[in-house]
Amino acid sequence: MNRMKVLVADDDPNVREILRIFFQSHQYDLLEAENGAEAVQLVELENPDIVILDVMMPVMDGFTACREILKKRDVPIIMLSAKGDEFDRVLGLELGADDYVTKPFSPRELMSRIKAIFRRMQRKSGNEEEIRTVYDFGELVIDPERREVVVNGEKCPFRPKEFDLLVHLAKSPGTVFSREQLLEQVWGYDFYGDIRTVDVHIKKLRERLADLRNGYIHTVWGVGYKFEAVTSDDAGD
Structure with a gap:
């Protein structure tokens, strides 16, 4: 090794x-x-x-x-x-x-x-399930295997940690994650006290997805953040 x-x-x-x-x-x-x-x-x-x-x-x-x-x-x-x-x-x-x-x-x-x-x-x-899954929300497509995000038909560059955070949220639509949970599950270590780490990356995700009608990344006040999926019918309203 x-x-x-x-x-x-x-x-x-x-x-x-x-x-x-x-x-x-x-x-x-x-x-x-x-x-x-x-x-x-x-x-x-x-x-x-x-x-x-x-x-x-x-x-x-x-x-x-x-x-x-x-x-x-x-x-x-x-x-x-x-x-x-x-x-x-x-x-x-x-x-x-x-x-x-x-x-x-x-x-x-x-x-x-x-x-x-x-x-x-x-x-x-080593996560085969994640590698084989493509999250397709119409205007937003996330491909974990290729580490690509397509926004309104155009590839959008994401920093590695931004991408990891987006995938983690997108694979559990509607689930509310606290900042502490996101630090442990996305960054991979127990909470050390700096929740601004999550806030900064959420801000960057929102900037990347600013052109999308739904926004996708939503704040649940007093709790944390969630990914809100949108159906094709909703996107076309």
């Missing part, structure tokens, strides 16, 4: 050393970058399984590196930052990052986030 390859980009050599020792002791291969520009290059050269990006780095910051990496590769990204500011968390998630960890953090917490992402990816790759 091939060892998982983790890329850590952080300009603090102490952080990199701590993570190097920890990850290697758990049989992970570690790639290191001192800034965002190096991280972008290493993603192309080494094709890591997951990328961990510090926000504040010289040459190229973590936000810019996240954007550039996702232009080239569909790879999970975890952002690191000494800032606890909500704006930083929201910006990282809107750029397509899968998770956000605030410094100081324990290597074990970071490892648990990584394992949760890998478990989620393995579950989806």
